[in-house]
Amino acid sequence: MIRIVYLLVRPEGMTPSKFAEECQVHYDMSHDVPALHKYEVRLVNEEPSDTHVPYLDIGPFDAVAECWFEGSEKYEEYLASDIRKAWFEHGKTFIGQLKPIYTQELC
Amino acid sequence: MIRIVYLLVRPEGMTPSKFAEECQVHYDMSHDVPALHKYEVRLVNEEPSDTHVPYLDIGPFDAVAECWFEGSEKYEEYLASDIRKAWFEHGKTFIGQLKPIYTQELC
Numbered sequence: 001m002i003r004i005v006y007l008l009v010r011p012e013g014m015t016p017s018k019f020a021e022e023c024q025v026h027y028d029m030s031h032d033v034p035a036l037h038k039y040e041v042r043l044v045n046e047e048p049s050d051t052h053v054p055y056l057d058i059g060p061f062d063a064v065a066e067c068w069f070e071g072s073e074k075y076e077e078y079l080a081s082d083i084r085k086a087w088f089e090h091g092k093t094f095i096g097q098l099k100p101i102y103t104q105e106l107c
Numbered sequence: 108m109i110r111i112v113y114l115l116v117r118p119e120g121m122t123p124s125k126f127a128e129e130c131q132v133h134y135d136m137s138h139d140v141p142a143l144h145k146y147e148v149r150l151v152n153e154e155p156s157d158t159h160v161p162y163l164d165i166g167p168f169d170a171v172a173e174c175w176f177e178g179s180e181k182y183e184e185y186l187a188s189d190i191r192k193a194w195f196e197h198g199k200t201f202i203g204q205l206k207p208i209y210t211q212e213l214c
Contacts, residue, residue: 097163
């Protein structure tokens with residue numbers, strides 16, 4: 001399974017409630033995107049810095065999202081899809097900054 | 108469900124393979140931690156910067172982890188547990204820097 005985690009920051013001047021609303025729209029749109037096995041987006045509600053190991057001082061973030069794909073063929077199909085392109089166009093309207101992190105299982 | 112995402116950076120001087128090995132040990136230990144509903148840890152294999160919206164220039168990261176708890180009572184039980192404390196002690200041996208992100212569902 002290919003899994004990509006995304007950290008999202010809302011655009012300057014966008015309220016948290018408008019951002020949350022657009023996250024919901026983006027989530028609803030995800031169901032029509034071909035070859036996307038699963039999509040999740042969650043809002044950030046706390047970023048505590050009192051960690052038991054040295055704190056990594058980054059953020060704040062507004063949402064964490066994740067995309068799942070069954071394999072590289074499905075991922076290519078997703079990339080080529082016009083519905084996926086329209087989904088990304090919607091992303092441009094409410095994502096101020098984005099950090100993608102491609103992950104892999106422990107072997 | 109309480110869900111906390113963690114971004115992990117390995118300590119300076121630790122090799123990626125040693126870090127991966129310790130992530131596996133940490134994962135194996137997680138099964139004994141009381142009130143922890145689920146734990147995942149995945150290695151980072153790519154952090155592309157050619158995003159369709161402005162790139163959030165942070166990183167690099169070495170792993171993304173996530174903890175699930177069934178609710179705040181379970182989370183308190185987890186915090187109070189000696190096994191959890193020993194698990195965090197193991198975390199100190201291989202996590203160089205840590206960023207916790209407490210998330211919530213879209214309403």
